[in-house]
Amino acid sequence: MRPPHSRPPRKAYYGDAHPFRGLGQLAAGRRPTPLMYPARAFLFLVWFALAGCSGIQSSLAPAGDGAHRIAGLFWWMTGGALLVWALMIWLTYSAFRGRASRQSPRLARLYIIGGGALFPTVVLAVLLIHGFRMMPPLLASAPEGSLRIAVSGEQWWWRVRYHPPSGPPVELANEIRLPVGEPVEFELGSPDVIHSFWIPSLGGKMDMIPGRRTRLTLRATRTGTFRGQCAEYCGTSHALMAFPVVVMEAADFARWLEGQRQPAANPAEPLLAEGRDLFLMNGCAACHAIRGTPARGRIGPDLTHVGSRLSLGAGILPNDPEAFVRWIAETSRVKPGVLMPHFGMLPAAELDAVAAYLESLQ
Amino acid sequence: MMKSLSENRESLWRLIVSPSVWALHFLASYVTAAIWCAKFAPASGSIAPVRWLIAAYTVAALLAIGWNGWNGYRRHRLGAAELPHDADTPEDRHRFLGFATALLAGLSAIAVIFAAMAVVYFQDCR
Numbered sequence: 001m002r003p004p005h006s007r008p009p010r011k012a013y014y015g016d017a018h019p020f021r022g023l024g025q026l027a028a029g030r031r032p033t034p035l036m037y038p039a040r041a042f043l044f045l046v047w048f049a050l051a052g053c054s055g056i057q058s059s060l061a062p063a064g065d066g067a068h069r070i071a072g073l074f075w076w077m078t079g080g081a082l083l084v085w086a087l088m089i090w091l092t093y094s095a096f097r098g099r100a101s102r103q104s105p106r107l108a109r110l111y112i113i114g115g116g117a118l119f120p121t122v123v124l125a126v127l128l129i130h131g132f133r134m135m136p137p138l139l140a141s142a143p144e145g146s147l148r149i150a151v152s153g154e155q156w157w158w159r160v161r162y163h164p165p166s167g168p169p170v171e172l173a174n175e176i177r178l179p180v181g182e183p184v185e186f187e188l189g190s191p192d193v194i195h196s197f198w199i200p201s202l203g204g205k206m207d208m209i210p211g212r213r214t215r216l217t218l219r220a221t222r223t224g225t226f227r228g229q230c231a232e233y234c235g236t237s238h239a240l241m242a243f244p245v246v247v248m249e250a251a252d253f254a255r256w257l258e259g260q261r262q263p264a265a266n267p268a269e270p271l272l273a274e275g276r277d278l279f280l281m282n283g284c285a286a287c288h289a290i291r292g293t294p295a296r297g298r299i300g301p302d303l304t305h306v307g308s309r310l311s312l313g314a315g316i317l318p319n320d321p322e323a324f325v326r327w328i329a330e331t332s333r334v335k336p337g338v339l340m341p342h343f344g345m346l347p348a349a350e351l352d353a354v355a356a357y358l359e360s361l362q
Numbered sequence: 363m364m365k366s367l368s369e370n371r372e373s374l375w376r377l378i379v380s381p382s383v384w385a386l387h388f389l390a391s392y393v394t395a396a397i398w399c400a401k402f403a404p405a406s407g408s409i410a411p412v413r414w415l416i417a418a419y420t421v422a423a424l425l426a427i428g429w430n431g432w433n434g435y436r437r438h439r440l441g442a443a444e445l446p447h448d449a450d451t452p453e454d455r456h457r458f459l460g461f462a463t464a465l466l467a468g469l470s471a472i473a474v475i476f477a478a479m480a481v482v483y484f485q486d487c488r
Contacts, residue, residue, distance in 0.1 A: 121472055128476055132483035139488045141406065215405070215488070 057227040059200040063247065065219045066138050066203025073134065077127070084123070091115070138204055142185035142217045149176065150187040153195030153208040155234060156241035156335060157301055157314040162257060170261045171289075173301030174314045176228065177246045178202075179253040183219045196232035199245050205231045220247040227315065236337030242315030263292025264304050264361050275357025278350050282343060290361065300340060307361040324355035377463050379430045380470035387423040387474050391416045391481075399487035406486050413481045420478040424471060431467025434460040 053060045062068040091111075142148075148163040162170045176199075178184050188197050190208040197216065198205035201224075206216040230241035248256065267273040276293065279285065285295030291304040306312075309319055313335055317323040327334055329344040329351055343351070398412045399405075437460025440453060447458035 117468075125476070128479060129483075132479060136483065136485065213405075 063222050064202030142183035147184045153190045156237040171302050175309045178220050179250040180220050180223050180247050186216045188214045193234050195230050195234045198231035199228040201226040223247045237335045240316045240335050244310040264290050272357045272360050275353035278354050307359045321355045321359050325351045380427045380467040383423050383426045384470040384473045390419050416481050423474045427467050427471045431464050434463025
């Protein structure tokens with residue numbers, strides 16, 4: 001016998017199969033009725049909208065000067081839009097409620113000229129002037145002597161070349177590190193198609209256009225790990241063209257860059273040495289460079305310290321030996337359309353050796 | 363004496379004069395800035411000459427729109443009729459077209475000013 005006050009067993013309904021089932025019940029605390037579907041849909045939308053307010057790739061959780069300005073604009077515009085919306089709803093309501101006799105032609109003219117012409121003109125002028133005033137600071141150059149980072153968007157990865165104020169440049173790939181609090185000037189370009197460089201947490205986006213050099217200055221305001229993403233459709237794997245962004249203390253950054261400047265260490269174990277030899281023998285060096293070895297290819301990403309990066313394949317796989325094996329053996333399955341041929345024909349033991357070697361490149 | 367009314371001749375054309383001036387102003391401003399930045403100035407170069415040219419275009423466009431709008435307003439004021447000009451008479455059609463011309467001139471003037479405001483705030487080619 002069921003205990004008193006318990007509910008009868010719930011009947012199955014089509015929402016059972018839905019991944020977000022139960023949201024509406026949570027809110028209402030009772031069995032779902034047909035009326036609860038809109039409530040659930042609304043809660044789902046709220047959840048979906050709020051999910052964009054935080055995280056490593058959100059303009060609404062700013063960690064840079066540009067992103068702070070852009071988020072501020074977003075909130076002011078959202079607030080303004082809500083006010084105008086509420087005003088319109090109220091006007092519509094009162095127009096239907098009021099008696100026709102009280103709606104004098106004078107009042108009607110005031111609504112038409114004031115609400116239809118003057119008010120939108122003023123609102124648009126304010127928004128336009130505010131937007132215009134924001135743009136020059138967002139596009140300003142970094143002061144002379146700042147760190148410059150040249151980033152080239154290539155289908156579908158990022159070539160990253162650091163030009164510190166002193167010392168020769170360092171070419172890396174698929175990850176960007178920045179010193180906190182310092183303006184950094186990005187020089188953006190592309191050899192193939194138009195890409196767009198966007199780190200939502202740090203600032204606005206900027207197109208990377210073949211044959212042109214565009215510039216973007218970013219200044220991170222707090223340390224942390226963020227995510228950048230290509231923001232202009234650039235081919236099959238556009239969505240898989242991302243990169244981790246690490247904002248570090250200035251001293252840590254200098255130390256890190258100095259480490260990345262060094263050539264790769266010689267393999268200490270036989271397995272790793274075998275991996276290096278296989279890497280060279282199988283032609284990987286035609287496209288990839290590993291400084292300190294005969295590998296000097298320039299077509300694909302530099303792999304000198306690939307084991308130290310936070311991700312593989314431009315922000316799409318974790319950096320561990322299994323992911324290396326997967327990337328090498330099933331390249332075009334992981335990233336459809338990729339130029340790198342897959343090496344799935346290699347015996348598993350050889351794949352493991354190459355993966356172990358690449359992982360050891362710290 | 364019956365005034366000659368232009369309801370079925372040029373006043374229809376006058377209706378689109380102001381929006382056309384707005385379109386030409388936009389095109390001229392855009393092309394001037396694009397050519398200057400592509401051919402005569404580096405990416406961070408000043409657009410001072412472009413600003414003066416666009417100021418000149420703007421004055422010319424506003425004068426043309428003002429003349430066109432005033433013209434429409436005079437036709438709207440023909441005789442002693444009140445809004446809305448919806449009687450089925452040549453006079454009311456004449457007034458209606460004039461009124462619409464004047465309203466479009468107002469819209470076009472605001473659009474021209476909005477477009478020109480860009481160079482008030484932008485100093486270089488970026």
